[in-house]
Amino acid sequence: MAGDECELLSIAVKCAERGKGLAKMLMEHCHRELAGLGAKNFFLEVKESNTAAISLYKKLGYEKIFERKGYYADGENALVMNKS
């Protein structure tokens, strides 16, 4: 968190525990806690092929605001997503 902006750097759920709502619960918890500290804007980057993560972020209210071409080492694009 810097000022009223936050960036999600990394999130992962153990394979055997996926699909149980853990990532959604964890992110909602972070949003609430950080909003309580004054956060107004949340940002993250995600590989455009990562449909599970993109679906999670959209469900939480994130929208794509920008695309970084060839951002990852394998040449894949990154989507920059924001939630206010």
Ligand SMILES: CC(C)(COP(=O)(O)OP(=O)(O)OC[C@H]1O[C@@H](n2cnc3c(N)ncnc32)[C@H](O)[C@@H]1OP(=O)(O)O)[C@@H](O)C(=O)NCCC(=O)NCCS
């Ligand atoms: C992305 C990740 C964190 C999701 O964790 P999770 O605990 O399984 O997610 P949840 O159970 O909280 O799912 C919440 C929502 O995300 C979406 N989602 C999660 N897994 C999905 C999948 N395999 N396919 C499509 N949508 C998916 C769904 O919209 C889901 O809501 P629903 O269950 O009502 O359909 C997990 O798949 C993971 O650790 N992936 C590897 C690491 C990674 O890619 N991290 C993100 C890097 S940017």
